[in-house]
Amino acid sequence: MTKEDYINYRIDRAYEALEDAKLLAENERWNTAVNRLYYASF
Numbered sequence: 001m002t003k004e005d006y007i008n009y010r011i012d013r014a015y016e017a018l019e020d021a022k023l024l025a026e027n028e029r030w031n032t033a034v035n036r037l038y039y040a041s042f
Helices: 003-026 032-042
Strands: none
Touching: 003 032
């Protein structure tokens, strides 16, 4: 795995976590939504 592959992998995972947070927030699952937002930012 190249450095660029790893970077792209982490970016994809961040976007996935952000989408998860949106779904959780829509269902008022606030604690878990905040958790997903935290991991999306890193």
